[in-house]
Amino acid sequence: MVLRPLSFVRRALEAMARGPFMTAVAVGTLFVALFTTGLFAAVLGGAERLLAAWAGDVQISVYLRPDADLPAAARAAAQLAGGREVQAVPPAEALRRLRASLGPEAAVLDGVSADVLPASVEVRAPGISLAQARALAARLQAVPGAADVDFGNAWLERVEVLLRRLRWAGLALFGVLALATAVLVSNTLRLGVYARRDEIEIMKLVGATDAWVEAPFLVEGVLQGLLGGALAVAALLGLHALLAPRLAAAVGVAAPLARAEVVPPALVLALVGGGAALGLAASALAVGRFLRKP
Amino acid sequence: MASEALVQLFHVYKQYAGEGPALADATLEVGRGEFVFLTGPSGAGKSTLLKLIFCAEPATSGQLLVFGRNVAKILPRHVPPLRRAIGVVFQDFKLLPHRTVAENVAVPLEVRGLAPRDVARKVAVVLRSVGLELKAGKFPLSLSGGEQQRVAVARALVGDPALLLADEPTGNLDPDRTVEVMDLIEAANARGTTVVVATHDRSLLERYQRRVIALESGRVISDGDAFRRRAGS
Numbered sequence: 001m002v003l004r005p006l007s008f009v010r011r012a013l014e015a016m017a018r019g020p021f022m023t024a025v026a027v028g029t030l031f032v033a034l035f036t037t038g039l040f041a042a043v044l045g046g047a048e049r050l051l052a053a054w055a056g057d058v059q060i061s062v063y064l065r066p067d068a069d070l071p072a073a074a075r076a077a078a079q080l081a082g083g084r085e086v087q088a089v090p091p092a093e094a095l096r097r098l099r100a101s102l103g104p105e106a107a108v109l110d111g112v113s114a115d116v117l118p119a120s121v122e123v124r125a126p127g128i129s130l131a132q133a134r135a136l137a138a139r140l141q142a143v144p145g146a147a148d149v150d151f152g153n154a155w156l157e158r159v160e161v162l163l164r165r166l167r168w169a170g171l172a173l174f175g176v177l178a179l180a181t182a183v184l185v186s187n188t189l190r191l192g193v194y195a196r197r198d199e200i201e202i203m204k205l206v207g208a209t210d211a212w213v214e215a216p217f218l219v220e221g222v223l224q225g226l227l228g229g230a231l232a233v234a235a236l237l238g239l240h241a242l243l244a245p246r247l248a249a250a251v252g253v254a255a256p257l258a259r260a261e262v263v264p265p266a267l268v269l270a271l272v273g274g275g276a277a278l279g280l281a282a283s284a285l286a287v288g289r290f291l292r293k294p
Numbered sequence: 295m296a297s298e299a300l301v302q303l304f305h306v307y308k309q310y311a312g313e314g315p316a317l318a319d320a321t322l323e324v325g326r327g328e329f330v331f332l333t334g335p336s337g338a339g340k341s342t343l344l345k346l347i348f349c350a351e352p353a354t355s356g357q358l359l360v361f362g363r364n365v366a367k368i369l370p371r372h373v374p375p376l377r378r379a380i381g382v383v384f385q386d387f388k389l390l391p392h393r394t395v396a397e398n399v400a401v402p403l404e405v406r407g408l409a410p411r412d413v414a415r416k417v418a419v420v421l422r423s424v425g426l427e428l429k430a431g432k433f434p435l436s437l438s439g440g441e442q443q444r445v446a447v448a449r450a451l452v453g454d455p456a457l458l459l460a461d462e463p464t465g466n467l468d469p470d471r472t473v474e475v476m477d478l479i480e481a482a483n484a485r486g487t488t489v490v491v492a493t494h495d496r497s498l499l500e501r502y503q504r505r506v507i508a509l510e511s512g513r514v515i516s517d518g519d520a521f522r523r524r525a526g527s
Contacts, residue, residue, distance in 0.1 A: 206401055207378030
């Protein structure tokens with residue numbers, strides 16, 4: 001018996017054209033499943049990037065004792081920070097910043113001398129994790145004249161915990177979603193198989209092998225998955241074009257919301273490829289159960 | 295009877311759950327090139343016997359050899375090649391309503407993996423032989439019962455099967471169409487195809503004067519010359 005792959009594709013396309021309603025239901029189901037998954041991935045990824053953008057600009061301040069040598073401390077900090085941006089902040093500059101931050105309330109500082117505030121060395125470390133920030137802060141304790149090292153640990157810890165919870169919740173939700181999607185898609189495709197039970201029966205009675213009967217269904221599953229995935233990507237891109245500018249204006253950060261960031265090529269590939277794989281697996285499950293039922 | 299047996303039954307039983315035996319202790323043989331009528335009243339076991347031969351159902355017990363292979367113990371993967379050597383005309387036609395006449399007839403050839411050009415050529419030849427060449431593009435439901443029956447015969451014959459099983463192939467036909475269809479089956483037999491026709495139409499048995507196996511309540515009650523003697527008396 002000769003297998004003709006092109007004939008399977010032709011039969012799959014014919015079946016899709018003959019049963020537009022079932023095809024639409026299957027593609028629609030795959031689209032909803034993939035769009036929901038993609039939206040979830042995009043929102044989760046976007047939230048992580050936004051949080052990282054807000055919290056990732058870690059700044060470590062090394063407060064010095066009054067007798068400390070500021071330039072020497074800055075040099076030592078630069079050495080310990082391994083090339084990161086280091087800035088020496090004399091007491092006068094610290095007072096100026098404090099005034100600036102108080103805004104209209106700055107008058108309360110009138111009469112306060114700059115000597116009240118300690119000199120400090122600031123080390124900027126963008127994009128590092130809490131653990132890395134903690135390690136760097138520990139190293140900076142060795143700066144000559146260092147009295148205290150502060151790296152905003154309370155804020156960073158809260159963000160880290162939030163991100164960790166978000167990831168776990170995301171993983172759990174993704175698992176539930178994937179399972180529901182597989183069951184839903186498989187059941188939908190099983191309806192399509194059931195609608196063509198007479199055709200399957202006749203083909204088997206005239207000598208078709210299970211593989212011959214199954215192949216067009218698998219091709220159909222892949223094509224429907226590709227179509228559902230492509231539609232999901234298109235819908236995500238449309239949604240992004242609609243919402244991203246407004247969201248960027250609202251949160252004041254645009255870069256993490258760029259299209260290539262929110263709907264990256266990897267997500268596009270995952271949705272289209274995942275759609276094809278999902279369609280294939282669901283079809284195989286549906287037609288396999290039908291063919292091998294007692 | 296021809297010397298080489300194509301179908302052999304040895305004490306075959308078939309019982310459906312909660313019912314009496316559909317076949318009981320059936321023992322018979324059909325030789326290569328033979329033309330055999332299976333006859334008997336409704337429920338005698340004719341259709342059941344055909345179903346066992348093309349592995350649509352398993353026998354409950356006994357041995358059933360088709361082309362020398364014991365189909366009682368056949369592995370599922372060996373069923374399709376066996377079926378491709380058998381043409382079957384079903385009592386209810388089993389045509390695909392959303393496929394054209396030509397597409398219906400082509401199914402057994404597509405299943406064999408024939409090239410589309412060869413499929414088209416063979417389909418055209420067989421449709422001409424059953425007088426349906428002008429209906430090739432029609433859908434089965436637009437045809438009369440007789441025409442649908444001829445499509446079913448064409449589909450059964452298109453693959454030049456070694457064995458043709460026909461279950462009441464003239465059941466829906468008027469006398470003229472009955473003769474047309476039976477002539478097609480007889481012509482296939484003349485070309486070397488072994489034929490088993492299940493029918494309760496006694497006029498067919500009288501007209502074609504072939505070996506007759508009579509069944510009643512699942513049992514073989516007569517085989518071979520018995521009918522001819524009756525018919526000749």
